[in-house]
Amino acid sequence: MGRGYKWGQKLAGHGFRLTAAREAILDVLSSTNEHVSAEDIYMTVHADNPRIGLTTIYRTLELLEQTGIICKFEFGHGRAKYELSEANSHKKHHHHLICKKCRKIIDYTEFAKAEREYIQKAETGLEKKYRFTIDDHLIHFYGICPECKTG
Amino acid sequence: MGRGYKWGQKLAGHGFRLTAAREAILDVLSSTNEHVSAEDIYMTVHADNPRIGLTTIYRTLELLEQTGIICKFEFGHGRAKYELSEANSHKKHHHHLICKKCRKIIDYTEFAKAEREYIQKAETGLEKKYRFTIDDHLIHFYGICPECKTG
DNA sequence: ATGATAATGGAAACCATTTTCACTATAGAG
DNA sequence: CTCTATAGTGAAAATGGTTTCCATTATCAT
Numbered sequence: 475m476g477r478g479y480k481w482g483q484k485l486a487g488h489g490f491r492l493t494a495a496r497e498a499i500l501d502v503l504s505s506t507n508e509h510v511s512a513e514d515i516y517m518t519v520h521a522d523n524p525r526i527g528l529t530t531i532y533r534t535l536e537l538l539e540q541t542g543i544i545c546k547f548e549f550g551h552g553r554a555k556y557e558l559s560e561a562n563s564h565k566k567h568h569h570h571l572i573c574k575k576c577r578k579i580i581d582y583t584e585f586a587k588a589e590r591e592y593i594q595k596a597e598t599g600l601e602k603k604y605r606f607t608i609d610d611h612l613i614h615f616y617g618i619c620p621e622c623k624t625g
Numbered sequence: 626m627g628r629g630y631k632w633g634q635k636l637a638g639h640g641f642r643l644t645a646a647r648e649a650i651l652d653v654l655s656s657t658n659e660h661v662s663a664e665d666i667y668m669t670v671h672a673d674n675p676r677i678g679l680t681t682i683y684r685t686l687e688l689l690e691q692t693g694i695i696c697k698f699e700f701g702h703g704r705a706k707y708e709l710s711e712a713n714s715h716k717k718h719h720h721h722l723i724c725k726k727c728r729k730i731i732d733y734t735e736f737a738k739a740e741r742e743y744i745q746k747a748e749t750g751l752e753k754k755y756r757f758t759i760d761d762h763l764i765h766f767y768g769i770c771p772e773c774k775t776g
Numbered sequence: 777a778t779g780a781t782a783a784t785g786g787a788a789a790c791c792a793t794t795t796t797c798a799c800t801a802t803a804g805a806g
Numbered sequence: 807c808t809c810t811a812t813a814g815t816g817a818a819a820a821t822g823g824t825t826t827c828c829a830t831t832a833t834c835a836t
């Protein structure tokens with residue numbers, strides 16, 4: 475029951491193998507709290523194992539997203555960012571606070587109670603009114619961070 | 626005080642002119658409730674006035690976004706979508722309900738009270754804790770629309 | 777071992793958007 | 807009214823993140 479055991483199980487459940495490339499990518503995602511881009515991952519992975527190419531990074535990220543192991547965020551400005559999904563990390567349910575100037579992204583977990591109240595009410599109401607089956611939501615706050623205000 | 630008067634005033638306030646191209650683009654945005662892409666706008670505008678190029682569409686959209694006349698949304702999947710900002714249309718404050726399959730986007734305005742309560746609490750708390758100046762927020766719900774469920 | 781299938785890397789393609797550059801329209805000075 | 811500085815424009819080229827193609831390699835079931 476080594477380091478990759480858990481991921482191996484997860485992927486096998488979807489009919490995929492845990493290859494060296496996939497494990498390396500999952501390692502990068504597991505060992506950061508940042509929101510990393512495909513290129514970020516490529517840089518790190520490639521430094522250790524130059525045989526792993528950018529194509530594989532993209533392919534793997536899509537696969538991991540499909541299987542629900544990671545989440546993809548498009549914050550705008552071109553590059554998508556990825557992070558382990560809540561079920562697959564020790565992260566709590568969180569949303570994002572984004573600086574419009576430097577594009578810094580802060581995860582916040584506060585206000586869960588008020589959020590739950592609103593989300594639940596809205597979700598139930600929307601499901602009824604529009605007959606959607608809702609399974610996800612996303613909340614962003616935008617503003618200027620203290621560094622950008624003074625800088 | 627013709628049709629473009631209001632926009633003329635708005636743009637002049639920022640030191641810009643209301644040109645034929647800009648008016649055509651604003652007309653498209655004013656006369657739809659959809660979230661339109663640069664290409665959508667180009668098609669419509671270009672049909673009437675083939676001299677207006679795609680470059681101008683992009684340039685104008687950026688200008689209109691900077692001046693707060695329109696909002697840009699990146700729902701993912703490549704192309705940005707635009708709509709008149711709340712202050713510049715008859716739209717109420719709304720958020721988005723998105724079908725993951727067909728990518729249909731529904732604006733909803735319900736649950737404003739519960740939303741306000743949550744947003745206000747979160748915004749105030751986040752401003753204090755992270756010292757951000759927050760001026761905007763975005764809420765998306767994701768799910769499957771009734772057509773995609775049965776289809 | 778072997779044959780079928782999954783996974784891979786590099787190069788090329790893709791495609792929305794941005795940049796470049798030479799040209800045109802316009803407002804404001806004189 | 808004319809001139810001139812500047813704003814606005816279009817076509818074509820460039821950009822850059824992501825995807826596709828294709829030939830090759832690794833791995834699983836038999």
